[in-house]
Amino acid sequence: MLKRTAMYEEHKRLGGRLIDFGGWELPVQYTGVMDEHLACRNAVGLFDVSHMGEVHVEGTASEAFVNYLVSNDCVKLNIKQALYTEMCNHRGGIVDDLLVYRRAKDRFFLVVNASNSDKDFAHMKKIETEFTQKNPNAGSLSVTNESSKYTQIAVQGRHAEAIVQTMTKTPLSPIKYYWFDEGTVLNGIPAIIARTGYTGEDGFELYVAWDKGPEVWRACLEAGAKYGIKPIGLGARDTLRLEMKFPLYGHELSDETNPYAAGVGWVVKPNKGTDFVGREAVLKAKEKGLPYHSVGLKLLERGIPRQGYGIYTADGKTKVGEVTSGTQSPSLGIAIAIANIAIPQSSVGTKLTVDIRGTKVPAEVTPTPFYKRPY
Amino acid sequence: MSFPNNYKYTKDHEWALVEGNTVTVGVTAHAASALGDIVYVELPEVGRTLKHGETFGVVESIKAVSDLYSPISGKVTASNAALVNEPAMINQDPHGKAWMVKMELTDASTLNNLMDAAAYNQFVATLK
Structure with missing residues (x-):
């Protein structure tokens, strides 16, 4: 019940x-x-x-x-x-x-x-x-x-x-x-x-x-x-x-x-x-030494990152982390994620890829919060 | 929620409009409503051959990912590019503007797997 x-x-x-x-x-x-x-x-x-x-x-x-x-x-x-x-x-x-x-x-x-x-x-x-x-x-x-x-x-x-x-x-x-x-x-x-x-x-x-x-x-x-x-x-x-x-x-x-x-x-x-x-x-x-940092990611192309999806280097060859939360952002109109990323790849601006059902979609480590209220 | 009488339906909530050898495919109003706000669609390329029940694409709402299954066996002759840019159309007009693919039927026997509107209505009622 x-x-x-x-x-x-x-x-x-x-x-x-x-x-x-x-x-x-x-x-x-x-x-x-x-x-x-x-x-x-x-x-x-x-x-x-x-x-x-x-x-x-x-x-x-x-x-x-x-x-x-x-x-x-x-x-x-x-x-x-x-x-x-x-x-x-x-x-x-x-x-x-x-x-x-x-x-x-x-x-x-x-x-x-x-x-x-x-x-x-x-x-x-x-x-x-x-x-x-x-x-x-x-x-x-x-x-x-x-x-x-x-x-x-x-x-x-x-x-x-x-x-x-x-x-x-x-x-x-x-x-x-x-x-x-x-x-x-x-x-x-x-x-x-x-x-x-x-x-x-x-x-x-x-x-x-x-x-x-x-x-x-x-x-x-x-x-x-x-x-x-x-x-x-x-x-x-x-x-x-x-x-x-x-x-x-x-x-x-x-x-x-x-x-x-x-x-x-x-x-x-x-x-x-x-x-x-x-x-x-x-x-x-x-x-x-921490295994990763939790950072913000935005997708640079179409797709929606979901919890558990793998994060790879920009060339798609090396796994460097995993998505912990992801969605299409209703306020921003782009797909965003929070992800655990190996520290060398976790600084803002780093280009990465997210494995979305087998396709490596380009993403970038981005400053957070994703949204800032305008008032 | 009403489902067009001239469409056929699957248990995975796709609809199929059969016109001669051409079959237009989309998802039902029930599916669209259950998924919520749809924000992403992935559709197959023209020319791809699909078997009945094969995954041909993906729709995603804010919260969930859902596979699309081909209601028939056939070859994709058109894919609704407008939908990819405006996935919310699936919520707004699931049985009309939000068609997903047009296919050329290659195995007419696969039509036998489909439900008519009355049967689909009954099926949806059991899902409550």
């Missing part, structure tokens, strides 16, 4: 084409990937991301624990600030990527990928035990899986602020990118209102009680109508993140992937002053 979010009936009513996504019955599209993608880029899009996992970490030891759990530096994180980070295993691979929101000095809110949330939570509990054994006097700590209690709705696009502002008294314009506030939406529904998202657009993510989801969802559609808001399915969610070269677990990230190779070395802080899970292994692998 597939799990459903609180918005299941809304998705059906809106004509969403429902699929199994990591055990969740969610719309891959409503009207079409292209249409939805462009609506988000040029106006505003509404996403049901309630399948994401939410974890509460609380207690006097919570800061030290979260900082041990993830690669980024959470000590520097202010109250009402969020950060993107990786959570590594002891082998130096990536268990998942996640957002860490600091709600108070001793209260953190962690948001992980839906398809990983059980694995992630088990990992967190294991690390909690390890942390408590290593630091018996660290203080109080509770790590609880609260996923089933939250509806998460993302409003993404240039009109997101105007729309969400009609639903809350919390002033939104002072909230900077990757900051949040806690207030209410509509008639006093408590909400975390965060200026975060995974589309490359300005926008907000709203966390409300699970059962309040449908009314918040409908209110967003209503308030967004005059801006041309559209509900956005998983298909466009993927192409939007891909145009930004935002990594996705199962594509760019895996339990075996080194964060430096995956292009997320910027959220690894080995000198943050305290140890974290995977630190030694991540650094050792980097010193030994």
Whole structure:
């Protein structure tokens, strides 16, 4: 039996084409990937991301624990600030990527990928035990899986602020990118209102009680109508993140992937002053020499690169890598890919080829993000 | 969704319009809708000989790659170049402007493999 979010009936009513996504019955599209993608880029899009996992970490030891759990530096994180980070295993691979929101000095809110949330939570509990054994006097700590209690709705696009502002008294314009506030939406529904998202657009993510989801969802559609808001399915969610070269677990990230190779070395802080899970292994692998870098590619001729397709030198003779995500870019009208490429061939401007069903199609390593928003 | 009565159909969702010895081939509205926004098409060169069921090209939506299978055995006499430049036509007019190839039938017995519109309608209904 597939799990459903609180918005299941809304998705059906809106004509969403429902699929199994990591055990969740969610719309891959409503009207079409292209249409939805462009609506988000040029106006505003509404996403049901309630399948994401939410974890509460609380207690006097919570800061030290979260900082041990993830690669980024959470000590520097202010109250009402969020950060993107990786959570590594002891082998130096990536268990998942996640957002860490600091709600108070001793209260953190962690948001992980839906398809990983059980694995992630088990990992967190294991690390909690390890942390408590290593630091018996660290203080109080509770790590609880609260996923089933939250509806998460993302409003993404240039009109997101105007729309969400009609639903809350919390002033939104002072909230900077990757900051949040806690207030209410509509008639006093408590909400975390965060200026975060995974589309490359300005926008907000709203966390409300699970059962309040449908009314918040409908209110967003209503308030967004005059801006041309559209509900956005998983298909466009993927192409939007891909145009930004935002990594996705199962594509760019895996339990075996080194964060430096995956292009997320910027959220690894080995000198943050305290140890974290995977630190030694991540650094050792980097010193030994990484097998590849994750880079952006654009195709120079017709064709669409797909995950798993081989990348070869310009003469097509030597294999130098593999596509991890690829699509026809709806915003740019060209085929783009994120690919793991052997480091000598991974610099911007390098001419390569992609093996598309036996034909070696010319491609070039290109700067990323592929898309930059014009406002 | 309606399927022209004068066309024949395959279980792989190609249609074939048989006019004498010439067979025009495309994909059905059902296929186009199931695939979503089509952004890439690969079609065979004129002169290529195809057997019934043989792969003759590829259509790709943003999310997926799908092979095209020849509904009959024959020789390609025309390939719709306009479609290659405007793949979205497959979503807009799958049974008309978005024809893919015209073929000269070389084995009339391969026509027996095809469904008529009523049978295809029934077949599509079972896919829900």
